[in-house]
Amino acid sequence: MPERSRSLRDRLAERGIDRVLWLLLPAAALLGMLFVYPFLYGLGLSVQSQEGTPGIGNYLRFFGDDFQRSTIAKTFALAIPAAALNVGISIPIAYKLRGPVRHKRVITTLLVLPATLGTVLVAEGLIRYFGPIGWFNQLLMAIGIIDAPLQLTHNYIGVMASLIITGFPLSLLLVLGHASGIDPDLERAAATLGAGPSERFRRVILPLMLPGITIAFVLAFVAAFAVFPSAVMVGNPSGETRVISIAAYQAAFERFDYPMASAIAMIMAALQFAVVGSVFLVRSRLYRGSTSGAKG
Amino acid sequence: MPQPQLERLAIEDVSKVYGDHVALRDFSLDVAGGEFVALLGPSGCGKSTMLNCLAGLVPLTSGRISIDGDRIDPLPPERRRFGMVFQNYALFPHLNIGRNVAFGLESRRVARSEIRARVARALGQVRLEGLADRYPSQLSGGQQQRVAMARAIVLEPRLILMDEPLSNLDAQLRTELRTELRRLHQDLGLTTIYVTHDQSEALSLADRLVVMRNGVHLQIGTPATVYTEPADAFVAAFMGYRNLIPARRRSARDGDVIVELADGVTMRGVDRGASTDEQVVVAVRPSDFTVVPAAGSDDEATGENAITCTVRVVEYQGEESAVEAEAAGGLRVHFRTTERVATGERVAVHVDPSRLLVFAADA
Ligand SMILES: Nc1ncnc2c1ncn2[C@@H]1O[C@H](COP(=O)(O)OP(=O)(O)OP(=O)(O)O)[C@@H](O)[C@H]1O
Ligand SMILES: [Mg+2]
Numbered sequence: 078m079p080e081r082s083r084s085l086r087d088r089l090a091e092r093g094i095d096r097v098l099w100l101l102l103p104a105a106a107l108l109g110m111l112f113v114y115p116f117l118y119g120l121g122l123s124v125q126s127q128e129g130t131p132g133i134g135n136y137l138r139f140f141g142d143d144f145q146r147s148t149i150a151k152t153f154a155l156a157i158p159a160a161a162l163n164v165g166i167s168i169p170i171a172y173k174l175r176g177p178v179r180h181k182r183v184i185t186t187l188l189v190l191p192a193t194l195g196t197v198l199v200a201e202g203l204i205r206y207f208g209p210i211g212w213f214n215q216l217l218m219a220i221g222i223i224d225a226p227l228q229l230t231h232n233y234i235g236v237m238a239s240l241i242i243t244g245f246p247l248s249l250l251l252v253l254g255h256a257s258g259i260d261p262d263l264e265r266a267a268a269t270l271g272a273g274p275s276e277r278f279r280r281v282i283l284p285l286m287l288p289g290i291t292i293a294f295v296l297a298f299v300a301a302f303a304v305f306p307s308a309v310m311v312g313n314p315s316g317e318t319r320v321i322s323i324a325a326y327q328a329a330f331e332r333f334d335y336p337m338a339s340a341i342a343m344i345m346a347a348l349q350f351a352v353v354g355s356v357f358l359v360r361s362r363l364y365r366g367s368t369s370g371a372k373g
Numbered sequence: 374m375p376q377p378q379l380e381r382l383a384i385e386d387v388s389k390v391y392g393d394h395v396a397l398r399d400f401s402l403d404v405a406g407g408e409f410v411a412l413l414g415p416s417g418c419g420k421s422t423m424l425n426c427l428a429g430l431v432p433l434t435s436g437r438i439s440i441d442g443d444r445i446d447p448l449p450p451e452r453r454r455f456g457m458v459f460q461n462y463a464l465f466p467h468l469n470i471g472r473n474v475a476f477g478l479e480s481r482r483v484a485r486s487e488i489r490a491r492v493a494r495a496l497g498q499v500r501l502e503g504l505a506d507r508y509p510s511q512l513s514g515g516q517q518q519r520v521a522m523a524r525a526i527v528l529e530p531r532l533i534l535m536d537e538p539l540s541n542l543d544a545q546l547r548t549e550l551r552t553e554l555r556r557l558h559q560d561l562g563l564t565t566i567y568v569t570h571d572q573s574e575a576l577s578l579a580d581r582l583v584v585m586r587n588g589v590h591l592q593i594g595t596p597a598t599v600y601t602e603p604a605d606a607f608v609a610a611f612m613g614y615r616n617l618i619p620a621r622r623r624s625a626r627d628g629d630v631i632v633e634l635a636d637g638v639t640m641r642g643v644d645r646g647a648s649t650d651e652q653v654v655v656a657v658r659p660s661d662f663t664v665v666p667a668a669g670s671d672d673e674a675t676g677e678n679a680i681t682c683t684v685r686v687v688e689y690q691g692e693e694s695a696v697e698a699e700a701a702g703g704l705r706v707h708f709r710t711t712e713r714v715a716t717g718e719r720v721a722v723h724v725d726p727s728r729l730l731v732f733a734a735d736a
Contacts, residue, residue: 262463265430268450269457270477270528280476284467364467366510 116346123339135340139324145341148321149348152302155233155320159240160297163248164290166241170249172282175256185253192246199242200310204230207238235311236318240301247300248293255289256282260369285368291360295353302349321345375562377406378531380441382564387436389422389588396422398588400436409558409565411575413611414585420568422588424534427566428457440531451480456525458535462517464509470496470520471505477528495527498557515546522554526561533558533565539574551578572611576600584608605646606654606732614656615707619734622653630731635702640678642729652734659695661728662708665721679723682706684714698722 312318329338
């Protein structure tokens with residue numbers, strides 16, 4: 078009897094199933110409650126009219142209306158460049174900070190601090206400093222570089238700035254975490270083999286950093302895609318930064334059209350899934366193994 | 374046999390300081406083309422630092438390094454044309470073996486067809502034909518070591534630097550690869566600088582040994598010289614003189630000295646720079662002691678150059694046993710013998726005066 082159960086356990090272990098995995102059960106149940114159920118409920122709600130008649134009318138209305146449909150392009154126009162910039166800026170900084178650097182802890186703390194501020198505080202700060210009567214414009218005018226204040230808030234620039242200030246720290250931490258694991262001897266080996274600094278980065282460091290970079294990009298994209306507070310506070314929520322989450326909010330809480338709001342939420346989910354899925358597809362073709370030159 | 378690509382590598386007064394720690398102090402060494410030089414010393418003595426200075430991976434604090442009269446120390450590593458084999462091999466995990474070995478050739482924009490031929494030849498030289506498509510993680514430690522070697526020699530470097538290349542391998546593989554390293558060195562006419570803390574590795578591989586301690590070299594010489602005529606007590610300890618016994622110098626005659634070990638045991642030995650100090654250190658290899666019949670229980674009655682002692686620990690090692698014994702005054706004596714001795718037994722051990730080296734006490 079004990080032998081039987083043991084062999085079953087061994088068989089499961091061979092397939093990577095182990096008793097510890099049962100610890101995931103509560104987490105899975107919670108995920109089901111918090112995610113799967115609302116998703117299915119929303120999906121059901123989205124395929125009926127406000128009166129309860131089934132049909133895909135909500136989707137047709139959304140895609141048929143220019144004003145609504147354009148929110149998709151506006152959201153992508155913010156989320157993709159914001160994610161790319163956040164990750165793009167993180168790469169050289171993580172590359173510089175990956176080894177032993179003097180005052181590394183102070184530098185990382187300063188760089189990561191904005192993440193603790195929260196969107197609302199950042200938005201307030203942006204308005205105060207970069208608004209028409211903020212000190213930045215005042216300063217430029219005082220020096221005489223400009224005659225009239227630059228429009229830096231309540232538009233695309235304001236939202237982008239907010240997305241970078243709040244999103245960059247997370248990207249940096251993710252990329253840095255991955256880059257720090259790269260064995261420094263690999264770069265030294267490349268140098269003794271005749272590769273100069275840029276070739277070492279291109280042929281050794283970047284390929285080994287890529288898995289971390291793609292993860293950081295996906296998370297940065299998802300965070301930026303759902304942008305709402307900054308799009309309202311430092312953007313132009315009826316114009317160029319009327320992102321898809323604003324459309325969903327208005328449907329739900331201004332027109333009380335829950336089926337429509339659900340349909341928009343479903344569209345958001347599908348779009349994010351498409352981007353995340355394609356990034357992971359690319360990632361699965363990259364090298365993802367160990368980042369050290371020694372046998373583990 | 375191919376000719377070495379350099380005539381003379383000169384390291385002159387090289388120092389390296391980390392903060393307030395001196396890792397290398399005025400280190401000078403000349404290496405002739407085709408030579409195999411081993412840097413030997415305990416952990417932290419600056420061996421890797423010296424090698425990294427040569428490779429250009431750490432900047433010198435002062436001093437100069439030149440090859441055939443041209444200074445190379447200002448050059449970055451990628452322009453030195455040296456090959457380096459790292460302790461953990463540092464193979465690129467995202468590239469297969471073929472691409473790993475081809476890495477340096479690709480950097481040099483060598484033609485594709487030539488790359489293929491040279492990679493195949495290098496893999497042949499380290500006996501790894503047919504593994505070009507594997508990834509480093511799919512190889513054993515010994516195979517990875519060979520790939521690291523192939524990656525360095527494929528560029529036909531003028532100097533090969535190796536930092537404890539065998540230390541991650543098991544004992545048998547280590548002896549096997551040791552022979553291969555020496556074979557490659559000879560067949561390819563390489564000039565090699567090899568870092569190790571293993572004296573048997575250094576003795577068997579090198580044409581010349583550099584024994585280091587605290588960033589300075591204590592002795593430079595052929596393996597035979599360093600082995601039989603260590604310059605001081607520290608080098609002696611490294612060369613297997615396990616018995617280092619503090620003693621007092623009594624008298625000297627014809628290069629021989631009479632020393633008194635603890636509690637009136639006097640012995641005769643060779644003066645190895647013991648100068649005229651009273652405090653000296655006596656060095657004897659465990660294998661240079663022979664067990665002689667103990668003359669009863671009376672300590673002083675044993676013959677010349679012999680110590681009576683009580684066996685404390687016996688380690689069985691096949692042919693021989695390694696024995697730790699205790700003589701009068703708590704003196705510990707290590708010796709090897711083929712005779713059967715038992716713990717607690719009283720024995721006397723004798724050493725020929727030519728095998729007992731007397732050094733200055735404070736090395
Ligand atoms: N980057 C560094 N910063 C500060 N001190 C260092 C650095 N690298 C080495 N050291 C110090 O310099 C000394 C020599 O180091 P090195 O690595 O050359 O020793 P080693 O002889 O190679 O020892 P091992 O056999 O353990 O590899 C050591 O005391 C070490 O602590
Ligand atoms: Mg070392």
